[in-house]
Amino acid sequence: MTVGAATTVATPKHYIAQWDAEDVEAWEAGGKDVAKRNLIWSVIAEHVGFSVWSIWSVMVLFMPTDVYGIDAAGKFFLVAVPTLVGAILRIPYTVATARFGGRNWTVFSALVLAVPLFGTLYLMLNPGHSYTTFLVVAAIAGVGGGNFASSMTNINAFYPQRLKGWALGLNAGGGNIGVPVIQLVGLLVIATVGNTEAWIVCAIYLVFCGFAAVGAALFMDNLGNQKADLTAMGKTLKFSDSWVIAFLYIGTFGSFIGYSFAFGQVMQINFLAGGDTPAQAALHTAQIAFIGPLLGSIARPYGGKLADRIGGGKITLYTFAAMTLAAGVLVTASMIDDSTPGAASTGVLVMLVGGFIALFLLSGIGNGSVYKIIPSIFEAKAQGLDHLDAEGKAMWSRNMSGALIGFAGAIGGLGGVGINLVLRASYLSDAKSATMAFWVFLAFYVACMVVTWFVFLRRPREGVLIADKTPALVAD
Template sequence: MTTRSDDATAVAGAAEATASPRPHYIEHWDAEDVAAWEAGGKQIARRNLIWSVIAEHVGFSVWSIWSVMVLFMPVGVYGIDAGGKFFLVAVPTLVGAILRIPYTVATARFGGRNWTVFSALVLFVPLLATLYLMLNPGFSYTTFLLVAALAGVGGGNFASSMTNINAFYPQRLKGWALGLNAGGGNIGVPVIQLVGLLVIATAGNTKAWIVCAVYLVLVGAAAVGASLFMDNLGNQKADLRAMGAALKYRDSWVIAFLYIGTFGSFIGYSFAFGQVMQINYLAGGDTPVQAALHTAQIAFIGPLLGSIARPIGGKLADRIGGGKITLYTFVAMALAAAVLVTASTNGSTTALVLGFTALFLLSGLGNGSVYKIIPSIFEAKAQGMDELGASEKAAWSRSMSGALIGFAGAIGGLGGVGINLVLRASYNSPAKSATMAFWIFLAFYLVCVVVTWAVFLRRPAERGVADDSQTSVLA
């Protein structure tokens, strides 16, 4: 949809947000102008948010497609063992994490609408390559790795989508808007796993091409919808220099580290949970077909809960404080990891499922709360820049927040790589179990607890941090 005349007129008449004669283009946008927001700005923002969620959703699905494909790959047919599969799903995680850096600046450079359309169309490449490879299982492991790497383009969509929506929404609503945008995208992980379940249940574990075919249609719909209903903003600025400037603040590095613990956990477990459960069922005597079906029946539950929890985490952070919610989340994640250690040691499938489910739910809450802290940091910093006017402060805050969103997203994605590699090493150890990996995860969450408390909650007044735990501005 082009920028509707009634939307544009309302916004232009209420504040300095004026519509350009160019279709799908808004020359000036000030989300903090309450009058403009109520006069029509929120309708424009909501429309862009909806299609941003849809496009990011299919991006996440394609990014995580190999977590589903491995359920269709019995060793006897494809010749790839458990260790090889863990590495196979780690590759798109790594590529997606790296691509988040350039994707962060893409919306300001090319326009939010334009880049959303392009990034959706690019998803056709890994889908078609995956479809062909699954129909022809005789290719080498290296070929599988290369095609899996192509799926990483879906991971980059998150950074561009979040940066774009960060620009559309006012500070008071960013926690909810960013949480909803990210959560809706994250749901792409359990949805593609549900599609995989339906295929396995109805057509067996040899019809992986059906999953690819379904997403070819969905990707096309997302690209068309973004083209028709989204807008480009003219007053956006986000470049690699802005990212460099954002990283001069110590809190930016802390946020990136904490995001390893929240988003890294979500995406890492999303890619690995199905394999962990499949190994568990095979060890229990299931045939490959039975193990694939049993795994598919539960693999989507954790990612679904984590995705739903993300906007809730953002909303709680809006009300209580990002630092507090993040601290409570990591304490609970450490306890959930302890459950996994016990479950792995005692061989309890029920406890294993419960522990992972808790980690998914908590990582979703933490994703929302950590991302709420980001705009708060730079909003507080901007208020101290007396040499800038109100509009310049808002522009600087958006630019810095957008840059850090992309950087934190990239570093957080690397956490997903680490989870799969640690699990691979644990299963390849003499013990042939995931117990060692679970101990490592437990220790990491305890470190995150200490870091969150020390930076955002310990004597904030003495450290130049506002009483609201969302606004740490340490240089």
């Protein structure tokens, strides 16, 4: 990037031909303002996408079994379907911004959210449809999950290496906060007009989709020197570090999105067990369901900032250690509940809420720290590509990082599917409780902790990348 109107100020068509965020002089001369403007609207559009992606975690609170004919196990599967679709769509969405332009794709991806919103609105007004119909409409809501990959890849291109941890954490956190916001909207609807008017939530978000699309069209830019295709994504998979990142992201983002979709259901089951009517259970659940996703979203940019300062590997290790302890709290609470059949006690409810909120908060921190590792990996590896000049190395690092962001996001999203399916299986077991699921979660966090230490923090072998250091390396 050089100083001048062609690169620091968008053309009338919102197109920037050359962009080099590492050019400090041009960055200070106006480049940072361009990046900030694109970041703001990227966050807004991604925020709405996350809300639509998680809309069925709110809709199930409006779906008493005697009216819709869907039991708890069916609802866990219903909210798992958009998680799966969103995870898969993250792969094509990753390459979309480079192919079509960040601005263009953000406008399109915001407008297409109206399709699942109209479908959801119709079904909630007409509950007599089959379970398969609900599954299809819920699956379409998965398009909101794809927005994350395109947004993160786009913002990764706008910011220099020294600021990526904060920028990517802020972008992801701002998007993630769409989950608690739609849950708050659902709470307001339930608190004011009851649990029978879910269409109001859909109508509100139809307006938000239009706002995000118009803002992106007016204030975002397309970058001309970007290249991110499926070939680049395939190249990233030749590095063992890429697979490790994807695995760890299952534990961080997968936990966040999985618990975001499942937390309300788990608490509603416990409130119903405590004697609440369906309407009371919906209200009590809505009053607390948004807290965890909210804290997890807020924590995400700070996880990136801590990783910038201390190191991505260290923060990730500490995070998984703490998540193991939080999962232990859930196991303890559920085992106490299993041993005393009947209404869930206040102490058990407090432990469940505390354990889940801790997991949300920690998963947010882990989200930011894992994303800090990604550009560090390819920045280090790029230094060993002697056939490329400095600009070529920077572009290679940026493109590979963007490709891995999409792949890791897709695989990480599958963690959310796993959480809901494991909970579903746990409630269908003879025990008919979440205890088995909580044990599975605890064991997985222990595995993530071991992998983080083994790959990124143990004494390095010669030629092996450490996440908190960046020696000049090529592929392993």
